[in-house]
Amino acid sequence: MKVLGIESSCDETAAAIVEDGKYILSNIIATQIPFHQIYNGVVPEIASRKHAEWILPVVRQALDEAKLTMSDVDAVAVTNRPGLMGALLMGLTFGKTLAWSLGKPFVAVNHMLGHLYASNLVLPGGEDLMAGVEYPYLGLLVSGGHSIICKVNNFDDIEVLGTTIDDAVGEAFDKVAKFYGLGYPGGVKIDKLAKEGDPAAAKFPMPVLNKGDSDEHRYDVSYSGLKTAVINQLDQFWCQGYEKTNENICAAFQETAVKILLRKLFRAVDDTGIKTVVAGGGVAANSRLRSMLAERSDIRCIFPPLKLCTDNGAMIAGVGYHFLARGDRSPWTTTACARIVEFKRGLKR
DSSP, X not given: OEEEEEEOSSSEEEEEEEETTTEEEEEEEEEOHHHXXXXXXXXXXXXXXXXXXXXXXXXXXXXXXXTOOGGGOOEEEEEEESSOHHHHHHHHHHHHHHHHHHTOOEEEEEXXXXXXXXXXXXXXXXXXXXXXXXXOEEEEEESSSOEEEEEEEETTEEEEEEXXXXXOHHHHHHHHHHHTTOOSSHHHHHHHHHTTSXXXXXXXXXXXXXXXXXXXXXXXXOOHHHHHHHHHOHHHHBOTTOOOOHHHXXXXXXXXXXXXHHHHHHHHHHHHOOOEEEEESGGGGOHHHHHHHHTOTTSEEEOOOGGGTSOOHHHHHHHHHHHHHTTOXXXXXXXXXXXXSTTSTTOOO
């Protein structure tokens, strides 16, 4: 089954063709970064207008690269949640209209499931990273809007163990980068500068969410305090003998941000006994996160290829295939949803 996947939840206009939920035949991503850089963040109105302008040529390019026509495509899968409302509606309306006009099955996809699924995809000439992996495994879903540690029981059965109680890790990266004028996207800029700095330059605080014997926040994380410390209290946590360069600030911040996340992830590994971790989301591209996870030799950690960490149509097509293969279809009345409650601690999809 060949599925056309369309993703437009934020500032990437993306379309891809995936066969049998695994093999990527094409994966086109038109990024809007140059249009948002001057604002140091995504402007929703600009994002929506660019999606409207680009979505048809992006879909055509995906078909051309796969050497297919729409008559060769078996179904259409489109992101409908979560994300920027206007941006979501652009992709969803286009995808529904295309599927309806051609008499193709249509399914709406939660793009957070897509990020967790991205490692299942095989790029042309690439390897099957998930070969031999069985459910359940632990999922680490990290992006600008989410910091989630979960138990993955199936492609659409996600049990959230922990999440952020305030800012997401990617949001903290972006806000620190914006404050220090490092550029956009913030996570990429900080990762690059941190490689030239010393993580020991500052000793930023680690949040303490579990007081006494309470397990209420056993796997939850918090980034509001770290963000405040880096932006407003740098002198208080700076170590003597280190120059206050952007490189050192980025290295110290990134080191603490990653440790906050991994401290709770490793606790989930120890508690559940599950030794396979599959990461997804934009922050899964962070080099320090990848290297620190690799230090745990007893854990098999799987990261998607860098081009599949950010929003893309292939992950939507991949998840969509499994819904379609199960016989699921979305009604034509399906609409977009900017926020979702599914990914809260203690809840399933």
